[in-house]
Amino acid sequence: MSEQKIMPREVLTGEHFTTGNHASAEGALAAGCKFFGGYPITPSSEIAEHIAIRLPQVKGHFVQFEDEIASIASILGASWGGYKSMTATSGPGYSLMLENIGLGMMTETPCVIINVQRGGPSTGLPTLVGQQDIMQVKWGSHGDYEPIAITPSTVQECFDLTIDSFNFAEKYRLPVTVLMDETLGHMSEKLVIPKEEEIVRVNRKTPKVPPEEYLPYLPDKDLVPPMAIAGSGYRIMTTGLTHDERGYPVIDAEAQEKLVRRINDKIRLNKDKIIKVEEYMLDDADIAFVSFGSSARVAKGAVNRARKKGIKAGLLRLITIWPFADDHIDKLADQVKKIIVPEINYGQITREVERAAHGKTEVKGVFKLGGEIHLPEDILKEIERS
Numbered sequence: 001m002s003e004q005k006i007m008p009r010e011v012l013t014g015e016h017f018t019t020g021n022h023a024s025a026e027g028a029l030a031a032g033c034k035f036f037g038g039y040p041i042t043p044s045s046e047i048a049e050h051i052a053i054r055l056p057q058v059k060g061h062f063v064q065f066e067d068e069i070a071s072i073a074s075i076l077g078a079s080w081g082g083y084k085s086m087t088a089t090s091g092p093g094y095s096l097m098l099e100n101i102g103l104g105m106m107t108e109t110p111c112v113i114i115n116v117q118r119g120g121p122s123t124g125l126p127t128l129v130g131q132q133d134i135m136q137v138k139w140g141s142h143g144d145y146e147p148i149a150i151t152p153s154t155v156q157e158c159f160d161l162t163i164d165s166f167n168f169a170e171k172y173r174l175p176v177t178v179l180m181d182e183t184l185g186h187m188s189e190k191l192v193i194p195k196e197e198e199i200v201r202v203n204r205k206t207p208k209v210p211p212e213e214y215l216p217y218l219p220d221k222d223l224v225p226p227m228a229i230a231g232s233g234y235r236i237m238t239t240g241l242t243h244d245e246r247g248y249p250v251i252d253a254e255a256q257e258k259l260v261r262r263i264n265d266k267i268r269l270n271k272d273k274i275i276k277v278e279e280y281m282l283d284d285a286d287i288a289f290v291s292f293g294s295s296a297r298v299a300k301g302a303v304n305r306a307r308k309k310g311i312k313a314g315l316l317r318l319i320t321i322w323p324f325a326d327d328h329i330d331k332l333a334d335q336v337k338k339i340i341v342p343e344i345n346y347g348q349i350t351r352e353v354e355r356a357a358h359g360k361t362e363v364k365g366v367f368k369l370g371g372e373i374h375l376p377e378d379i380l381k382e383i384e385r386s
Helices: 020-031 045-057 068-080 091-107 134-139 155-172 182-186 253-268 293-308 326-335 348-357 376-384
Strands: 014-019 033-038 061-064 084-089 111-119 125-129 148-150 175-181 188-193 277-280 287-291 313-318 320-322 338-343 362-367
Touching: 014 020, 020 033, 020 045, 020 084, 020 111, 020 155, 020 175, 020 182, 020 188, 033 045, 033 068, 045 061, 045 182, 068 084, 068 091, 068 111, 084 091, 084 155, 091 111, 091 134, 091 175, 111 155, 111 182, 125 182, 134 148, 134 175, 134 320, 134 348, 148 155, 155 175, 155 182, 155 188, 175 182, 175 293, 182 293, 287 293, 287 326, 293 313, 293 338, 293 376, 313 326, 326 338, 326 348, 338 348, 338 376, 348 362, 362 376
Parallel strands: 033 061, 033 084, 084 111, 111 175, 148 175, 287 313, 287 338, 338 362
Antiparallel strands: 014 188, 111 125, 148 320, 277 313
16 A cells, blocks of 8 residues: 555545555554554564554554563553554464463453464464464463454455454454465455445444443343443453453352353354355355365365366355354255365364364365465366365
8 A cells, every 4th residue: 555545544445456464454444443552573564564654643552562462461451441452463473462362352352363374383484374373263272262263365355354353353342363364465456445434333332321330241132241441430340360240250160151151152152143154156066165365266266277177166265264164064065075175284174174064075175384375286186086
């Protein structure tokens, strides 16, 4: 996004030619983000660089912290102060954030984390693509919680799905992760930013009762408690310990059962409102790809090539990674003879597809372990083995 187009308004309406990283930063601003706490890390650093320029223009706040641990702690605190907040990182930084992501789940603190994935483990391939953080988002912090994670496949979706992620965070009160990857973060494509009045923004529920009647963790029928803003006159007690509806620590099995079941069920019972997929040429498909992110772009190309050869192939693209699209996979397994899963890791989503397919059809993963994306030929070879 060129500097001459950067103007002091939240939504830069119109057409742009820009990268996924810049698009996600603009999506955050369009969603109403007013605080970014971060630490530079390849390949996500352009998000921080761009939003550092833009946030002050819209009366927001950007702070570069000493590390990722401070960054995630800061956005939790900013959220309790009434700001829509976010950070951006990559795999090693996400690893450092996991303890406080768990804190955000337990305290039901809305915020957004953008993870531009690179090859791992450890320092791995800082400048090259990976999709190896899928299970880290689901299981990385200890205890039972249900995350929401969304994975874009285009620059346009980097903008659109970042807005969706803020809306999910505000509606269900939890940290939400956008799982991008290096290829998408650094590629340039057309981005269309709609008019400000066309952008749907969701804001957290606030208390409708007077301060003396407010209980910070008393849920409504949707299992989500209204959230008071610190300093607004309401008494707030929040802790990572198991707590009651007042927010006070209660260290027993009964309180744990009640609280942890609720923070999981507020997502599980609403999964049909959260899960989003794209179906491409699946109506008559005999062979289906299941993929996501940059890998899904290649899979769509492989579908087109297969169709030219007379092979009835189709694609189920996962837009929501967590909660997982179990019902969509189960239905697909009834229809096709084989499911092929291209992913830039050693089989993280393939295992989930196998589980959800319930043994009703063959599931085969096509893996790359980081550093480059698949070629359509890589995937077509697996079709030809069928």
